[in-house]
Amino acid sequence: MKELSLNILDITENSTRAGATLVELTVDEQPADDRLTITIADNGRGMDVELLAAVCDPFTTTRTTRKIGLGIPLFKEAAESSGGSLSISSEPGVGTTVTAVFGYSHIDRMPLGDMAGTVSTIIQCHEAECDFVYRHVFGRGEFTLDTRELREVMEDVPLSTPEVVFWIKENIEENLRELYGGNKYENN
Amino acid sequence: MKTIEELKAIRERMKGNVGMRDSEKGTHIVVGMATCGIAAGARPVLNAMSEEVAKRGLQDVMVTQTGCIGLCRLEPIVEVYRDGEKTTYVKMDAEKGRRVIVDHIVNGNVVTEYTIGANE
Known part of the structure; x- marks a missing residue:
């Protein structure tokens, strides 16, 4: 993975596969505190203590096609190599929250990359079964995109319609530019 | 700015077109998006x-995703389902994706050089 946004895309996949109907993604950039925090919280089926303890082991996976799962281990590696950490809390029947903290200015901290591409892809592929809230904070500014609000506008037209997906992607790009003060910023 | 009005305009254009998602008609483009596909x-x-x-x-035309197809070394993989036929494209990138469209x-000609048959 070359961008944190690709890790986010991959980890969110776990949430939707766990039967979540709501996934809340928060990207919190605080350059002044030299900290970047990414939180992915879902209301999926959750994990018991045993699976939770084993989940960072690449030889743990719930899929049956093979015996290796690299999503969480790669994300953890990305956080730790920037002087940060990854933590997971989970409760069966309630949901799972993955929190990754990064050293913002650490030379080994990967760029966030194309967040608009990631979020629009998640919505495109999973809107039929799941709602998404994407909140992006930069310093004291922030914006939020909530698929439940978009659904109200679109009525019975699916959010996965290519033209709608394209609108969502461009909308996020514009909001990010505004959030970063009109600059493309290092993360884009 | 991308406005809600634009979104509403899309809705009005699309209204007559809903329901194809579950039907056998139309074209489905499926991209492999497991860890292997994403990393590739x-x-x-x-x-x-x-x-x-x-x-x-x-x-x-709907574009969606699937999990690991089991051919990680050939990712990114794109499958096109149309008229009951499946075409599998391998080692794709954005430009190749545009050409497939x-x-x-649009023109109904399979891009043979990107297919799994030409790459195996």
Whole structure:
């Protein structure tokens, strides 16, 4: 993975596969505190203590096609190599929250990359079964995109319609530019 | 700015077209998006193909994803389902994705050089 946004895309996949109907993604950039925090919280089926303890082991996976799962281990590696950490809390029947903290200015901290591409892809592929809230904070500014609000506008037209997906992607790009003060910023 | 009014305009254009998602009609483009596909560059492929479909206003074309197809070394993999036939494209990138939309989806010519048959 070359961008944190690709890790986010991959980890969110776990949430939707766990039967979540709501996934809340928060990207919190605080350059002044030299900290970047990414939180992915879902209301999926959750994990018991045993699976939770084993989940960072690449030889743990719930899929049956093979015996290796690299999503969480790669994300953890990305956080730790920037002087940060990854933590997971989970409760069966309630949901799972993955929190990754990064050293913002650490030379080994990967760029966030194309967040608009990631979020629009998640919505495109999973809107039929799941709602998404994407909140992006930069310093004291922030914006939020909530698929439940978009659904109200679109009525019975699916959010996965290519033209709608394209609108969502461009909308996020514009909001990010505004959030970063009109600059493309290092993360884009 | 991308406005809600634009979104409403899309809704009005699309209204007559809903319901194809579950039907056998139309074209389904499926991109492999497990850890292997994502790491190999599947997201830009999915984004580029969706954008091309949107810009050309193609009706009855849905772009979606699947998990690991089991051929990680050939990722990014794109499967096109149309008229009961499946075409598998391998080692894709954004530009190849755009060409598949133009040649295969719009003009009906399979891009043979990108298919799994030409790469195995």
